[in-house]
Amino acid sequence: MELAFSGWSGILILLMYGLIMLGVGITTYLRNRNIHQSLDEYYLGGRGLGVMVLFFTFFATQYSGNTVIGYPPSAYRMGFEYLVSVPFFIMIIMAYLLFAPRLYSLGKKYKLVTPAQWFEKRFKSKAVTILAALLMLYGLGNYLLEQLVAIGQGVSGLTGGTIPYQVGVIFFVIIMVIYGWLGGMRSVAYTDTMQGIALLFGVFMLLIGSIVYFGGLPTSADYMQAYSPEKLGVPDGPGVVNWFSLLVLIGIGAAVYPHAIQRIFAAKNERTLKRSFSRMAWMPFLTAGVVFIIGIIGINAFPGLSTGESEQLVGMMASAVASQHVVFYWAMVLLFGGVIAAIVSTADSVLLTFSSIISNDLYGTYINPEASQHKKLLVGKLVGLVAVGILILVAWFPPGTLYQIFVLKFELLIQIAPGLILGLYWNRLHSKAVFAGMLTGTIIASVMTIFDYSLLGVANGLWGLLINLGVCVIGSLVVSVSVGEEKEAKQVIGM
Structure with a gap:
């Protein structure tokens, strides 16, 4: 009997994981009803x-739809040059430790709830905080859009269209x-743990199945040497510069994700x-290393895919592997259930932080400082719902590949790094x-991106960051700080 991800089997998988996530949310709500206050x-x-729980919720934040669904297609299109994706995530950990x-x-x-509160506490400047x-909010909205696109592509691939x-x-x-x-951060974190375990197991099983049935890296290398030799090469000088700039951009940018x-x-x-x-x-x-290898194996497994077709590479490979043996079928059930759960829980986490900045930092601090916590939560939820509605309209016909969407948000989000870290x-x-x-930095990165100037x-975001950093350091050395301001800063940061 042939087993494949299509039709009702894929639909049942999605319904099962959807019900599990709802169950976690309802259970968390019943156990912690005070989250609404x-x-x-x-x-x-x-x-x-x-x-x-903290490990898995960090894991789900860093490795979600953009990694498992988006990275293999990028490796498929770029070849071994995309090995740089592994150091991306090493840089993120290094940036965290700073x-x-x-x-x-x-x-x-100081009982901070959002990163924007740190800017308010440290600089006491309405302009800086806003x-x-x-x-x-821009970075979060962009990231949420990315997750919505990943959901659509994952579901389409899982169910064979x-x-x-x-x-x-x-x-x-x-x-x-x-x-x-219903659940807030607790239900997000609990679901992250569930999907993280399923995701790791499923990804490794997909790798094993791909090696068994498609021939592994040596077979793909032979195919590339014969038909796509450019995918075997290393980047030239400008390519290495671009690699390095992306390492810094993504390493720092992902570390200052507001939801992280x-x-x-x-x-x-x-x-x-x-x-x-x-x-x-x-x-x-x-x-990241495992999904990179999967993408490289895909070059031989499904040759000649267009950019749009390659975006569904993981679903195609999972369906092919699942059709070979019942063990791999159920492993792919776990994988794609984990992928979808990861994407949804990451999207929910992003939406949670988006709402917190709206409710706590903008509405609660500047629009209605006297609002109760319950009212702040309600405003944040409603504005978040409106934002999701707008992003659904954009995601309906996605503006680019997952990788392009992924890189775009860092150009501006990274501009908060000098103020945050220094x-x-x-x-x-x-x-x-x-x-x-x-x-x-924001203006420079935006103008360069809009006019496609390199x-x-x-x-572009790194040029903005370098100028941003220079203005921060030189400006702080030139502009005199009063004794009172310096003393107040010492009290805040304890240095």
Whole structure:
């Protein structure tokens, strides 16, 4: 009997995982009904996430639809040049270690809920806080769009086209909204643990099946040598420069994801945070490395795919492997169930942080400071719902490949890094210099991206970041800081 992911089998898989996610949300709601009254409980899980749950929720944040669904197609199109995707994730861990432990201790001290609150506490500048919040909202909106596109492509690939791309997006958005409104951070973290285990097992089984049935790397290398020799080559000088700039851009940009920073705040203690990071250090090889190999094997397994067709490569390979043996069939059930659950829980996490910035930093701080926590939560949820509706319209006909969407958001999000990281250690960092640097970097990165202008092969966002950093440092050295301001900064950061 031939087993394949198509028709009702794929639909039943999706329904099963959708019901599991809803069940987790309902259970979490019934056990923690006070999440609808407390910002700490709803957005940070009561600041009590342990090592295992914190590890998997970090894992799901870093390795979601853009990795398992989006990275193999990029490896398929680029060949061995895309090996750079593994160091991307190593850079993220290195960037975390620059600031995460210190930010955690200050977040706990001042009971911070969002990263924008750190800007308000450190610089006491409405302009800096609002600009940082807007950049974070842009990055989150972009990331949420990426997850919606990944949902549609994953569902379409899993069901062999039985469920259209758009229907898959709508179905899981409804699941996500219900689940997010009910459970908050706790249900997101619990679901992350469930899908993380399924995801890791399924990815390794897909790798084993691909090697068994498609011939592995040697076969793909022979095929590329005969038909696509350019995919075997190493990049030239400009290509290496571009590699390096993307490493820095994505390494720092992903580390300052607002929803990742909220997970830093949600850790039970600093030791828990560090132990979670020590486990995360292995994941670039066990996840990004594995999906890279899968993409390379796909060059031989499904030759000649167009860019659009290659975006569904993982679904095609999983269906082919699942049809060979019942063991691989059920392994692919776990894989794609885990993939869809990962995408939805990541999207829900992004939406949660998006809502927290709206409710706590913009509405609660500047529009209605007297609002109760319950009202802040309600406003955040409603605005988040409107944002999801707008992004569904965009995702209906996605503007580019997952990789292009993935890179785009870092161009602007990374501009918050100088103020965030330098502000933790340098008490002379001036709020006016931070604002000027952040605004200048944003404008430069935006203009270069809009007009498709590239300089020396360096990513546009990195040019913006370098100028941003220069303005911050030079401006803070030139602009005098009063004794009172310096003393106040020392009290905030403890240095």
